[in-house]
Amino acid sequence: MSEITLVEAVTQALAFELQADPRMVVFGQDVGANGGVFRATEGLQQRFGRERVLDTPLAENTIAGIAVGMAVQGLHPVGEFQFMGFIYPALDQILSHATRMRNRTRGRLSCPLVYRAPYGGGIHAPEHHSESTEALFAHIPGLRVVVPSSPARAYGLLLAAIRDPDPVIFLEPKRIYRTIKQQVADSGTALPLDHCFVLREGRDVTLIAWGAMLQETLSAAEQLAQEGIEAEVIDPATLKPLDIHSIIDSLEKTGRCVVIHEAARFAGMGAEIAAQIGEFAFDLLKAPVWRVTGYDTVMPYYQLEDFYLPSVTRIVAGVKEALDWDHPRSRG
Amino acid sequence: MHKPRMQLLASFDIAYLQYLDERGSPTQVLPDFATADSLCRAYRQMLLARLVDGRAVKLQRTGRLGTYPSSLGQEAIGVGIGSAMQASDVYCPYYRETGALLERGVSIEEIFAIWGGDERGQNFQRAPHDLPICVPIASQILHAAGVAFALQYQNASQPLRVAVTCAGDGATSKGDFYEAINLAGVWKLPLVVIINNNQWAISVSRNAQTAALSLAQKAIAAGIPSLQVDGNDVIAVHWAVNNGIERARRGEGPSLIEAVSYRLSDHTTADDASRYCPQSEREAAEKLEPLGRLKQYLCSQGVWSSDHQIALEEELAQVLERALRHYNHAPKDAPNALFDHLYARLPEAFYDQYDNLLNCSESHS
Ligand SMILES: Cc1ncc(C[n+]2csc(CCOP(=O)(O)OP(=O)(O)O)c2C)c(N)n1
Ligand SMILES: [Mg+2]
Numbered sequence: 001m002s003e004i005t006l007v008e009a010v011t012q013a014l015a016f017e018l019q020a021d022p023r024m025v026v027f028g029q030d031v032g033a034n035g036g037v038f039r040a041t042e043g044l045q046q047r048f049g050r051e052r053v054l055d056t057p058l059a060e061n062t063i064a065g066i067a068v069g070m071a072v073q074g075l076h077p078v079g080e081f082q083f084m085g086f087i088y089p090a091l092d093q094i095l096s097h098a099t100r101m102r103n104r105t106r107g108r109l110s111c112p113l114v115y116r117a118p119y120g121g122g123i124h125a126p127e128h129h130s131e132s133t134e135a136l137f138a139h140i141p142g143l144r145v146v147v148p149s150s151p152a153r154a155y156g157l158l159l160a161a162i163r164d165p166d167p168v169i170f171l172e173p174k175r176i177y178r179t180i181k182q183q184v185a186d187s188g189t190a191l192p193l194d195h196c197f198v199l200r201e202g203r204d205v206t207l208i209a210w211g212a213m214l215q216e217t218l219s220a221a222e223q224l225a226q227e228g229i230e231a232e233v234i235d236p237a238t239l240k241p242l243d244i245h246s247i248i249d250s251l252e253k254t255g256r257c258v259v260i261h262e263a264a265r266f267a268g269m270g271a272e273i274a275a276q277i278g279e280f281a282f283d284l285l286k287a288p289v290w291r292v293t294g295y296d297t298v299m300p301y302y303q304l305e306d307f308y309l310p311s312v313t314r315i316v317a318g319v320k321e322a323l324d325w326d327h328p329r330s331r332g
Numbered sequence: 333m334h335k336p337r338m339q340l341l342a343s344f345d346i347a348y349l350q351y352l353d354e355r356g357s358p359t360q361v362l363p364d365f366a367t368a369d370s371l372c373r374a375y376r377q378m379l380l381a382r383l384v385d386g387r388a389v390k391l392q393r394t395g396r397l398g399t400y401p402s403s404l405g406q407e408a409i410g411v412g413i414g415s416a417m418q419a420s421d422v423y424c425p426y427y428r429e430t431g432a433l434l435e436r437g438v439s440i441e442e443i444f445a446i447w448g449g450d451e452r453g454q455n456f457q458r459a460p461h462d463l464p465i466c467v468p469i470a471s472q473i474l475h476a477a478g479v480a481f482a483l484q485y486q487n488a489s490q491p492l493r494v495a496v497t498c499a500g501d502g503a504t505s506k507g508d509f510y511e512a513i514n515l516a517g518v519w520k521l522p523l524v525v526i527i528n529n530n531q532w533a534i535s536v537s538r539n540a541q542t543a544a545l546s547l548a549q550k551a552i553a554a555g556i557p558s559l560q561v562d563g564n565d566v567i568a569v570h571w572a573v574n575n576g577i578e579r580a581r582r583g584e585g586p587s588l589i590e591a592v593s594y595r596l597s598d599h600t601t602a603d604d605a606s607r608y609c610p611q612s613e614r615e616a617a618e619k620l621e622p623l624g625r626l627k628q629y630l631c632s633q634g635v636w637s638s639d640h641q642i643a644l645e646e647e648l649a650q651v652l653e654r655a656l657r658h659y660n661h662a663p664k665d666a667p668n669a670l671f672d673h674l675y676a677r678l679p680e681a682f683y684d685q686y687d688n689l690l691n692c693s694e695s696h697s
Contacts, residue, residue, distance in 0.1 A: 034607055127467050296674075298670075298674065313692070
């Protein structure tokens with residue numbers, strides 16, 4: 001068992017399932033001979049043939065729409081969008097069809113499909129190649145939104161997504177496609193969807209982050225530990241539906257929570273998490289749920305992207321604000 | 333078996349235009365605009381585009397520029413388009429546009445700034461009505477249709493100002509392309525759409541993109557005229573674009589031009605074309621490239637020589653060095669620019685975030 005990167009784990013999961021399940025097909029722009037612009041489908045066309053690994057013409061609505069047709073006839077399509085920034089032409093098919101088919105036909109037809117897309121900033125890419133709009137997708141009823149943050153979770157969660165009977169959008173944090181290596185057994189074992197992963201235990205504050213932002217978040221937790229602050233770090237992994245119970249379990253210990261995301265702040269996932277904590281665990285809170293996020297601006301071109309992205313410094317500062325916060329009633 | 337008898341409803345032709353073949357020999361009498369002066373100028377602009385692209389790729393390799401899409405081999409398309417437009421027309425570019433942008437008055441520093449990760453590059457100082465370069469494939473073609481409508485709406489008397497746009501062969505697969513030419517046809521908009529058919533959309537070849545014999549014929553479905561031109565022949569490109577623009581100026585509506593060329597570079601500096609592009613195909617395409625044939629023609633006419641070439645290369649090297657100095661010494665954009673151009677006036681609701689950004693950027697630097 002050798003160490004593999006996150007993007008290699010994606011390839012490994014796709015290959016495993018292509019081998020195991022003849023219903024599966026993979027398609028998208030440049031996924032064939034080129035193996036995808038990030039090489040996530042490297043070698044798959046050679047191995048599984050042009051009938052199962054296909055380059056589509058350049059049209060995202062095509063990718064999303066044919067997946068619906070394939071899925072309702074019993075295939076397991078996995079469509080790749082080259083970048084999250086180019087999914088939007090396909091929103092109609094995702095929002096109006098893929099996610100509604102089961103409901104509209106009262107279960108007669110369904111869409112067991114996966115849409116994959118690399119997402120997120122920090123790689124000095126051109127315009128439209130760096131956004132994080134997971135909250136847009138989380139807002140769509142009937143969709144699952146899954147974000148892996150390590151090679152092992154990429155492998156296990158992608159397998160789960162492909163085997164899931166409903167549509168999943170699988171957002172791959174491209175900044176860490178190649179920065180972390182891990183041993184991942186190619187055993188075909190899926191990890192559970194709709195389930196948080198606790199990446200670090202701590203009693204003082206709960207930090208919630210996903211995708212690439214976990215790198216900064218774990219570094220911040222490390223730095224806080226030097227100062228005697230023990231942060232618990234949770235990766236929700238499935239952003240929708242959200243495993244709020246695991247988050248509440250953590251809050252039982254810590255009573256304080258900071259959500260960290262690259263995406264813009266307004267109506268971002270942090271807002272949803274904070275609202276659910278408010279609804280279900282208000283009595284556990286010693287401070288408001290804090291957010292450290294991207295700004296409510298357009299994702300800048302790369303010269304300014306480091307100012308936009310939450311840094312370890314910004315996360316540590318946010319955590320300290322959450323820790324220093326005293327309830328007005330307990331202030332003398 | 334029953335075979336129904338049918339009548340011919342309509343039939344269509346697709347014309348192909350070339351003036352200079354790959355050896356620089358005229359294939360027919362050249363049009364009037366093809367004077368020694370104008371062709372020497374076109375040659376200069378194509379060479380400048382090539383040098384800018386070459387330098388940009390080098391800058392990327394040394395970490396001073398981000399991902400860059402070179403126009404290598406497609407210089408005749410950009411220069412043919414730009415030289416056919418009036419300054420008052422409006423251009424809606426995509427991203428592989430070095431030749432056309434330079435013709436429109438966009439500076440080399442601005443081009444470098446865009447790919448160097450700085451929005452200020454899109455603030456074209458000398459092309460105030462043109463749209464910024466557009467990355468989401470084919471979306472600019474719809475903008476161009478809207479621009480064309482606005483130009484007509486604001487001044488319906490001829491000659492009209494005209495909207496011109498360019499997109500790749502891959503872009504013709506997108507709804508935006510069909511939607512735009514369809515609407516332009518029914519609304520008879522003053523629009524010219526040029527397709528830079530460089531045979532590749534990253535790794536997807538032209539033949540994997542569509543079963544259609546030509547991209548020009550896609551105009552038939554929209555009911556607008558079109559033609560295919562040798563996109564490596566700047567005279568043919570200029571003639572076709574000029575012809576489309578003149579039609580549009582007279583109020584005769586839109587047209588489509590497919591300019592056939594070849595992408596002689598990787599898709600961008602982030603790509604490796606050797607993974608999917610046969611070496612032999614690229615080598616064959618190199619023989620068709622646009623600069624050599626124009627130079628040969630000019631030499632055959634006695635208006636160009638190796639002395640001219642050396643002088644031009646020296647001049648352009650200086651132009652490039654000057655631009656590079658400006659690019660290298662431009663002060664960095666301020667972080668607050670994130671908010672300064674978000675709305676006409678920043679809503680109060682964002683003041684906290686703005687302050688937070690300023691505080692963080694102070695500790696950042
Ligand atoms: C809507 C959209 N989808 C995907 C991409 C990613 N992408 C960038 S360039 C490109 C290929 C474009 O090919 P073509 O239209 O032929 O233009 P060329 O780059 O060859 O000039 C793709 C798929 C994008 N920019 N926009
Ligand atoms: Mg192309």
